[in-house]
Amino acid sequence: MSDKKGVSLVEHFEELEDPRVERTRIHRLSDIIVIAICAVICGADNWVEVEEFGQAKRDWLEALLGIPNGIPSHDTFGRVFAMLDAEKFEACFVKWVQHLHELTQGQLLAIDGKTARRSHDRRQKKNPLHLVSAWATRSRLVLGQTKVEEESNEITAIPELLEMLELSGCIVSIDAIGCQKTMGFMYLTSHEFSWPCTIRGTLSCIVSFT
Numbered sequence: 001m002s003d004k005k006g007v008s009l010v011e012h013f014e015e016l017e018d019p020r021v022e023r024t025r026i027h028r029l030s031d032i033i034v035i036a037i038c039a040v041i042c043g044a045d046n047w048v049e050v051e052e053f054g055q056a057k058r059d060w061l062e063a064l065l066g067i068p069n070g071i072p073s074h075d076t077f078g079r080v081f082a083m084l085d086a087e088k089f090e091a092c093f094v095k096w097v098q099h100l101h102e103l104t105q106g107q108l109l110a111i112d113g114k115t116a117r118r119s120h121d122r123r124q125k126k127n128p129l130h131l132v133s134a135w136a137t138r139s140r141l142v143l144g145q146t147k148v149e150e151e152s153n154e155i156t157a158i159p160e161l162l163e164m165l166e167l168s169g170c171i172v173s174i175d176a177i178g179c180q181k182t183m184g185f186m187y188l189t190s191h192e193f194s195w196p197c198t199i200r201g202t203l204s205c206i207v208s209f210t
Contacts (some may be wrong), residue, residue, distance in 0.1 A: 006135045009034045012096040019083040028073045031065050032080050035072070047074035047081075068072075093142050094164055111161065111174045113154045132157045134165055166187065 018029040038061075039053035046185045054071035055060060061067055074081075077179035111134055130148040135141075147163045148154055158174065 009037060009096060012099070013089075013092045016088055016092050017084075017085065020080065025070050027076060031061075031078070032072055032077060033068050034065060035061060035067075036077055036081065047078040049079050050074065097141060097143055098166060107166070108137045109165070109170050109172045111158060111172060112136055113148065113157070115200075130154075132161050134161055 013033050013121040015029060015091065016029070016033075018025065020029075035054045036050050038057075039050040044050045044053050051071060051074040058067075058071060061071070111132065113130060113132040127150050131145050132143050132148060132154050134144045136143050144161050144164045145197060146157050146164070148157045162172075
């Protein structure tokens, strides 16, 4: 990769703009982000659980981050994340995950779409959340993820996801929808690759990027 940053969360999020007014910044933005990400990795599903994680791991977090003003409240976590630029946050997070994952020759990345359970809202007429993810099978990491927009499908989401990733030296597998001429090979023609093929029976596409 061309970006030589380390695997530090703080380094990868240092370019993310803090949307808060200066006088209201009791807690550093980097502390809020690191605690939240660590909590979610450990299974936190909401801001109350993120705060509870912070309190439970306070000694470790103090040694790691300093956190001079203690653990932020769940209201602070929710308010700050609501103000953050979601796309810029996602870009920083993806870069961090990619740096955790040392790409090696022949690494298999599986591209697949899944619908999140209980993500729909019939009363609000909201469809369930459908995401396309890139799963590194050897490293067991999700390297990237993109939302399938309503009134659309994975045909438009997969190229967006592929553009987010550094694919050099990787083998990418995509299911049947990725074999369509209108999607997969339009992306492939603008990138260096070898041995595209369709596997009979499973209707999957495997591509090796050089």
